[in-house]
Amino acid sequence: MTTSQQLDAAARRLAKVLKRRQLRIVLAESCTGGLISAVLAKIPGISELHCGSAVVYRLGTKQEWLGISAAVLKKPGPVSRLVAAEMAERILKRTPEADIAASVTGHLGPGAPKRQDGLIYVGIAQHTNSGQTIAAKVKRHLLPGDQSVSLSHIDAGRLRVARQRAAAEFVLQQVINQFNQ
Numbered sequence: 001m002t003t004s005q006q007l008d009a010a011a012r013r014l015a016k017v018l019k020r021r022q023l024r025i026v027l028a029e030s031c032t033g034g035l036i037s038a039v040l041a042k043i044p045g046i047s048e049l050h051c052g053s054a055v056v057y058r059l060g061t062k063q064e065w066l067g068i069s070a071a072v073l074k075k076p077g078p079v080s081r082l083v084a085a086e087m088a089e090r091i092l093k094r095t096p097e098a099d100i101a102a103s104v105t106g107h108l109g110p111g112a113p114k115r116q117d118g119l120i121y122v123g124i125a126q127h128t129n130s131g132q133t134i135a136a137k138v139k140r141h142l143l144p145g146d147q148s149v150s151l152s153h154i155d156a157g158r159l160r161v162a163r164q165r166a167a168a169e170f171v172l173q174q175v176i177n178q179f180n181q
Helices: 003-021 035-041 059-066 070-074 081-093 153-179
Strands: 025-029 050-055 100-107 119-127 133-142
Touching: 003 035, 003 153, 025 035, 025 081, 035 050, 035 153, 050 059, 059 070, 059 081, 070 081, 081 100, 081 119, 081 133, 100 153, 119 153, 133 153
Parallel strands: 025 050, 025 100
Antiparallel strands: 100 119, 119 133
């Protein structure tokens, strides 16, 4: 199975979980650039389950669209547990029809600082039955592919695309794991 087929399969599994649990999801995507939402949008009838996605790639967009403070974006920084949690919690608060939210932030390269190369954080928040937002659970994950070796522009682009797919699949799987009970 290709990585694209694996990603599509993960999206279909999530749709089944959401439908069975009668949940609606909203996303806040940074490093995946809207890929998760695009993959979900391929599924017929997904509009009953998927509220939308905020692609907040740049720091200013994270501030303006989600209300994440400049201080938090500076320290600990955009690739952090705190930002992933705030992204999930804030997009959920801004989307009252959603029951759960997932966020992803990370550094997929090229040009990533060595300690952040391939690092992502995934946040998952949910509403309680009374409408309160439960603080997001955050998972740290390191994607495969070492950019410390010299890569051509084409190879670096392929690595980035592969990492985006892997990150999107990881996010989908984390939501499936949390709500497939």
